[in-house]
Amino acid sequence: MRPTPSQTVGPFYGYALPFRDGGDLVPSGHPGAISVHGYVYDGAGAPVPDALLEFWQADAAGNLDGRPGSMRRDEVDGSFAGRDGVTFTGFGRVATDLDGHWAIRTVPPGEVPYIAVCVFARGLLHHLYTRVYLEDSGEALLASLPGDRRATLIAEPERDGVYRFDIRIQGDAETVFLDLG
Amino acid sequence: MPEPQDVISREIAELAAKSDGADHPSRDYPPYRSSGLRHPHRPLVAPPEAYAELRGPVFGASDVTPLDGDLTRQHLGEPLGERITVTGRVLDRDGRPVRNQLVEVWQANASGRYPHLRDQHPAPLDPNFTGTGRCLTDAYGGYTFTTIKPGAYPWKNHVNAWRPAHIHFSVFGTAFAQRLVTQMYFPGDPLFAYDPILQSVTDEKARERLVAAYDHDLSQPEWSLGYRWDIVLDGPSATWMEEGR
Numbered sequence A: 001m002r003p004t005p006s007q008t009v010g011p012f013y014g015y016a017l018p019f020r021d022g023g024d025l026v027p028s029g030h031p032g033a034i035s036v037h038g039y040v041y042d043g044a045g046a047p048v049p050d051a052l053l054e055f056w057q058a059d060a061a062g063n064l065d066g067r068p069g070s071m072r073r074d075e076v077d078g079s080f081a082g083r084d085g086v087t088f089t090g091f092g093r094v095a096t097d098l099d100g101h102w103a104i105r106t107v108p109p110g111e112v113p114y115i116a117v118c119v120f121a122r123g124l125l126h127h128l129y130t131r132v133y134l135e136d137s138g139e140a141l142l143a144s145l146p147g148d149r150r151a152t153l154i155a156e157p158e159r160d161g162v163y164r165f166d167i168r169i170q171g172d173a174e175t176v177f178l179d180l181g
Numbered sequence B: 001m002p003e004p005q006d007v008i009s010r011e012i013a014e015l016a017a018k019s020d021g022a023d024h025p026s027r028d029y030p031p032y033r034s035s036g037l038r039h040p041h042r043p044l045v046a047p048p049e050a051y052a053e054l055r056g057p058v059f060g061a062s063d064v065t066p067l068d069g070d071l072t073r074q075h076l077g078e079p080l081g082e083r084i085t086v087t088g089r090v091l092d093r094d095g096r097p098v099r100n101q102l103v104e105v106w107q108a109n110a111s112g113r114y115p116h117l118r119d120q121h122p123a124p125l126d127p128n129f130t131g132t133g134r135c136l137t138d139a140y141g142g143y144t145f146t147t148i149k150p151g152a153y154p155w156k157n158h159v160n161a162w163r164p165a166h167i168h169f170s171v172f173g174t175a176f177a178q179r180l181v182t183q184m185y186f187p188g189d190p191l192f193a194y195d196p197i198l199q200s201v202t203d204e205k206a207r208e209r210l211v212a213a214y215d216h217d218l219s220q221p222e223w224s225l226g227y228r229w230d231i232v233l234d235g236p237s238a239t240w241m242e243e244g245r
């Protein structure tokens, strides 16, 4: 069957898609928790204040089965209840703020050593996939890329447990985006 | 300086004449002006493996309440507008149902206004309509939303730019690589030809797949009009799935 075409997420997804603690894959104080954060930039180097990022990764043991509960609802009144603080769902979603900044808190993925990222934005007609690697592990995709391209996929350690990962949609230091078709 | 519609329409026609029949829009589609700085210049890279992207996030009953699929019952009063139901199935490229997965929708109210600070369209907000909903697909991949028909609204892509009425959809497949965000349109909308976002899908047949069908059997007497719209998720290709590369 022919697929349904993609269309831009547009500017007005704010009431629908981001959810409270969407970037907190693990709770504050979780043993081994890391923060990954950065900016999204357009082709003029300007921050993108209306991008939406989704993250999907293995748990610390390398399990990719995923678990429900990223956006739990209160079954009594239907209000937003959020994560239960125990279950690792493997999924996160954050919108960039007005400065184009985003942040998540998670644990390093086991076995499959990257955080898969899906980028949506006003102006972007079809989402883009990339990956956050926490180190240059020599993993297959990294090994296949020339050095300057490889560097766009490797988060920079800023201080203990904090990594910086910028996404450049277009331009000289353009992030490597993936063809998963 | 924003250009007039005829400049945009000429660009749309030129790109339509060169259509390669692709299912998805080119990320570089100049008539949609804000795509200019927001598409990569370099070709996408096929990774040697995609262990994570061939799997994907899962959602469950706890993530959704049964009321979330009814956008007309989220406030004390009833929203203004034409009550509709939108129903269909989420399928993969092989026609297999995508079960128990999350479908999210958002839309303007009947006057064409979003309750968003950046929406400056001087049309009334509706205190009884937020315009967001979600549900899980059933065992057949089916989804249903009850809502009101959204209004067309102006935007600033060019002079006198108007979006045809649409409902935004966000859909998950079984693989993260099947992720889809798109827009559903209503049949026969006179704004189709003028809209660079819909026309970014340059193949006519592909564009038709974004338009719901009015289905009289889905309409309910004295209550609502029914529309049917099936969603087919793209990729990853069968070889990827089989080889798990």
Ligand SMILES: [Fe+2]
Binding pocket: A010, A012, B107, B108, B163, B166, B168
């Ligand atoms: Fe819209």
